[in-house]
Amino acid sequence: MSRLRDLLDAREFVVTGEVAPPRGTDLAAMRAAVEVLAPHCHALNVTDNQGASLHLSSLAASRAVLDMGIEPIFQQTCRDRNRLALQSDLLAAWSLGLENVLVVTGDDPRAGDHPNARGVFDLDSTQLAAITRGMNEGQDMMGQPLAGGTGFYIGAAMFPEAEPWDVQLARIEQKVEAGVRFFQTQAVFDMDKLSRAVDAVRPLGVKVIAGVLVLKSPRVIAFVNERLAGLMVPEHISARIAAADDPAEEAVRLAAEQVRDIRQIADGVHVMPLGLDHAIGRILGEE
Amino acid sequence: MIITTPRDWSRIEANLTDLGARRVFIMGCGQCATVAHTGGEPEVREAAARLEAAGWEVTGWTVGEVTCHLGGTKLESRKHGGEIGDADAVLVLACGAGVQTVADSVDKPVFPGLESLFLGNVIRNGIFEERCQMCGECVLDQTAGICPVTTCPKGLLNGPCGGMWDGMCEVLTDRECTHVRIRRRLSGQGRAGIRTVEPKDFSKTLKPGALNIRPPRGSR
Numbered sequence: 289m290s291r292l293r294d295l296l297d298a299r300e301f302v303v304t305g306e307v308a309p310p311r312g313t314d315l316a317a318m319r320a321a322v323e324v325l326a327p328h329c330h331a332l333n334v335t336d337n338q339g340a341s342l343h344l345s346s347l348a349a350s351r352a353v354l355d356m357g358i359e360p361i362f363q364q365t366c367r368d369r370n371r372l373a374l375q376s377d378l379l380a381a382w383s384l385g386l387e388n389v390l391v392v393t394g395d396d397p398r399a400g401d402h403p404n405a406r407g408v409f410d411l412d413s414t415q416l417a418a419i420t421r422g423m424n425e426g427q428d429m430m431g432q433p434l435a436g437g438t439g440f441y442i443g444a445a446m447f448p449e450a451e452p453w454d455v456q457l458a459r460i461e462q463k464v465e466a467g468v469r470f471f472q473t474q475a476v477f478d479m480d481k482l483s484r485a486v487d488a489v490r491p492l493g494v495k496v497i498a499g500v501l502v503l504k505s506p507r508v509i510a511f512v513n514e515r516l517a518g519l520m521v522p523e524h525i526s527a528r529i530a531a532a533d534d535p536a537e538e539a540v541r542l543a544a545e546q547v548r549d550i551r552q553i554a555d556g557v558h559v560m561p562l563g564l565d566h567a568i569g570r571i572l573g574e575e
Numbered sequence: 576m577i578i579t580t581p582r583d584w585s586r587i588e589a590n591l592t593d594l595g596a597r598r599v600f601i602m603g604c605g606q607c608a609t610v611a612h613t614g615g616e617p618e619v620r621e622a623a624a625r626l627e628a629a630g631w632e633v634t635g636w637t638v639g640e641v642t643c644h645l646g647g648t649k650l651e652s653r654k655h656g657g658e659i660g661d662a663d664a665v666l667v668l669a670c671g672a673g674v675q676t677v678a679d680s681v682d683k684p685v686f687p688g689l690e691s692l693f694l695g696n697v698i699r700n701g702i703f704e705e706r707c708q709m710c711g712e713c714v715l716d717q718t719a720g721i722c723p724v725t726t727c728p729k730g731l732l733n734g735p736c737g738g739m740w741d742g743m744c745e746v747l748t749d750r751e752c753t754h755v756r757i758r759r760r761l762s763g764q765g766r767a768g769i770r771t772v773e774p775k776d777f778s779k780t781l782k783p784g785a786l787n788i789r790p791p792r793g794s795r
Contacts, residue, residue: 367729371774393736396728396746407729414733415774429774445737452742455735455758462733462771474737517738517745 290387290441291359292331296470296495302556303572304361304472304497305329305565308338309349318349319356324565326358328572331388333472333558336363339515340400347377351384361443361472362386367394370410371419371429378423382438390443390472391416395517414466417442421467446471446496447518448485449478457488464492472558475501475512477522479549486554497556502543502564502571503529504536540564543571576607577670578695578703579614582688587666588629590686596663598632600655601688602677604642604669610697613689614638614668622668622688634661642673645680652680659683711779717772719760724775727753732772 295302305325307318325332332353336346343349350360362381364374381389393413397405411419419429426437444463450456460471471489476482476498486496501519503509506529509521525542532538543559550557559571569575591599601619608614616638623633635658639651652659659665659681667674668688678685695703708725714732715722724730728746734754738745742755761767 393729393731393734395738398746409729409731410777411774412729412731412733413736414771418771419774447737447739450735450737450739450741452755454762455739455742455755458758458767459733459735459754466771518736518740520740 289439292361292388293441293469295330296555299555301551302330302497303328304331304333304556304558305568306333306335306558306560307349307353308335309344309346311341311343313344315344315349315352319352321565322353322356322358325561325568326356328568328574329358329559330556331359331361333361333363333390336365336392336394337368337400338395340367340395340397340402340405342401347381347384347386350381350386354385359388360386361388361390363390363392364416365392365394366409366411366413366416367397367407370408374411374416375419375423375428378420378438378440379434382423382440387439387441388443389420389440390445391420391468392445399515399517413444414463417444417463417468418466424467441469442467443470443472444468446473446485448473448476448481448498450474450518453481453484456485460485460489461492464489464494468494470495470497470555472497473499473554474519475499475560476546476550477525479546479553482550483553495555497558498550498554499558499560500543500546500550500571502539502559502561502567504539504562504564506530506535508562536564540567540570543567544573547572576610576695576697577672578692578705579608579611579670579689580692581613581618582690584625587686587688591626591631591664591666594664594684596631596684598634598662598664599626600634600659600662600665600683601626601636602642602651602665602667602669603636603638604667604673605638605640606642608642608669608673608689609638611703612701614642614673619668622666626666634658639669639673639677642667642669643676645676648673648676649680652677709784710775711781712776714772714775717770718757719764719766721753721757721760723753723757723772732775 307321334346334350337343346363350362353360391413397407420442423438509526529535547557603614603619619636637655639648641647665683665685666688667677670691674687693705696706710724735752739752744750744752
């Protein structure tokens with residue numbers, strides 16, 4: 289059974305972190321990040337060719353994370369695989385002991401390091417969630433029985449600050465109907481918008497884990513604004529980091545404030561430390 | 576209509592040079608390539624002048640009525656049989672369908688003079704946009720007459736994706752997100768719902784497409 293699901297069902301405030309598989313076969317750096325984050329987190333997301341750039345597969349990396357004694361959230365994007373491969377990898381993931389899956393669309397290949405790649409997008413994230421739910425019920429997307437089904441805790445992405453909100457809300461409801469049981473949000477800066485999102489999904493009986501991005505320098509903020517899709521750092525945040533004597537220290541303080549606020553609003557927090565992994569304890573208010 | 580754009584001229588010259596062709600016949604198209612200003616009479620004349628200026632002899636030219644129509648193009652080729660017979664090669668200012676029809680209609684080597692881009696809507700004279708990819712399984716009934724397969728760069732049937740910001744597309748940042756447009760129009764028509772569009776049946780995408788709507792022999 290997914291521990292993440294058990295904790296959320298028990299109304300415990302959960303903490304998730306994130307590690308990136310290597311661009312190569314040397315897992316040492318990823319394992320080092322796991323060592324730092326694991327003592328503070330209930331589960332760790334393992335990204336899938338993030339930024340549409342080549343990395344070791346999330347499937348193998350998720351298993352490596354599991355082997356270190358912490359529950360992974362296996363991320364699957366619709367960009368790189370067709371419906372046969374996606375289902376095949378879900379079966380593989382379950383057989384490898386991976387119990388949480390986060391289904392996402394995936395950045396466009398033009399944004400990554402293989403810009404001439406063909407984006408597959410045979411399915412979208414909603415369809416993939418619905419198919420995953422079907423596999424949990426023991427059948428493939430064609431309705432054919434599987435010799436052993438899956439039991440995934442199905443998650444998806446949510447964008448509380450991306451307007452228009454009515455469109456976002458309809459999208460959230462659609463994902464829940466497809467079988468999504470928990471959401472991890474894009475980085476949140478406006479807690480009123482997070483509250484709006486959480487209030488909207490509460491009646492649907494699903495959980496919201498709110499994202500916190502640690503912005504250690506004006507350079508990182510510029511990168512986020514220019515390169516990360518669906519996210520803009522508000523001006524007052526940029527100004528605060530830029531004006532600080534020690535921007536990294538200020539970023540940790542800001543993230544800690546955000547976590548404190550999120551504890552009052554959401555079901556959990558997803559920390560993306562962007563290189564400040566060692567500050568995770570302080571960000572979570574544990575130190 | 577089929578939207579075309581002029582092919583890199585140096586590639587056309589290279590094709591003719593590689594063949595050792597000195598005399599060329601040119602064929603345009605009276606349909607799409609005429610509307611796209613790539614293969615109508617003015618463009619065919621311009622190509623002829625350009626070839627002659629570079630030392631080729633143009634034995635003749637014509638603008639076929641519908642160059643992708645096999646019967647019509649065979650007829651057009653017969654009408655210009657002498658000029659085509661005198662040529663070493665035929666340059667076709669039409670879409671890829673037109674080029675292949677000409678290649679099936681004449682004995683001479685045939686070369687494309689245009690690049691074929693997409694099935695396009697004519698927004699205004701000279702402004703074309705792709706709205707349909709001819710996928711064989713129309714979803715426009717569910718998407719308020721806006722095709723996400725074509726106009727969402729990721730081709731997502733359900734959206735928006737996480738890249739949407741302020742209603743705008745992540746990939747084509749100067750365009751409104753297709754899925755925001757769809758939801759807006761659906762709710763404006765009182766058709767808002769959360770129904771998920773099912774995965775596409777790609778077996779319906781015929782490649783190569785072929786269709787015979789003639790009644791079977793002896794049926795009338």
